[in-house]
Amino acid sequence: MQAGPSLSVPTRSVSWRRSLGIVALFALAGPLLGGLGVNLLLTAVSVAQGLGDGAAGDLARRLVGGIIGGSIFAVLLAYAIGTAPALVVGAVMAACDRRGRGLTYGDAAAAALACALVAAAGVVLLVEPGARAAWIAALVTAHLLGALGCTWAARRWPGPA
Numbered sequence: 001m002q003a004g005p006s007l008s009v010p011t012r013s014v015s016w017r018r019s020l021g022i023v024a025l026f027a028l029a030g031p032l033l034g035g036l037g038v039n040l041l042l043t044a045v046s047v048a049q050g051l052g053d054g055a056a057g058d059l060a061r062r063l064v065g066g067i068i069g070g071s072i073f074a075v076l077l078a079y080a081i082g083t084a085p086a087l088v089v090g091a092v093m094a095a096c097d098r099r100g101r102g103l104t105y106g107d108a109a110a111a112a113l114a115c116a117l118v119a120a121a122g123v124v125l126l127v128e129p130g131a132r133a134a135w136i137a138a139l140v141t142a143h144l145l146g147a148l149g150c151t152w153a154a155r156r157w158p159g160p161a
Contacts, residue, residue: 026090034142035078085115112147
C-alpha cells in the first residue's frame, strides 16, 4: 500500500538566537540610525536656509554645529524616544522571520509607520501646535530610517532571511 502525498507544509527552522539577535539589532541600532538620519536632514535644511538667506559666513557654524552638536542631542533623544518602538519593530520582524515570511522592507515599513502613528498621538498631546508638523515628520522619518536600515543589515546575516 502506497502512502498518499503528505499534506504537511514544510516550515523553516529559525533559531531563537537569530530571533533575539534581530530584536537586539533593532533595539540597539534602530534609534541610532533614525536619530542620526533625522539630524543630517535637519542640518541640510539649516544649511539650505542659510544659503537662501544669504548668510554664507554662517554656513560653517550651521554645518559643524548641526553635525557635531546636533548628533549628540539627536542620539540621546533618539534612544529616549525610540527604544520602545524599535523593540516593537524588531519583535514584529523576528516574528515574520520565524513564520517564514522573511525580513521584508514592506513589513518593516508597516511596523515602523504603526509605531510612528502611536508616537504622533503623543506629539499631538504634548507639543505645541506650531511645532507638531515638524515633530511628526521627524518621527516618521526616524522610524522609517531605523526600521529600513536595520532590515537591510539583518537581511545580510547568514541563515534564512
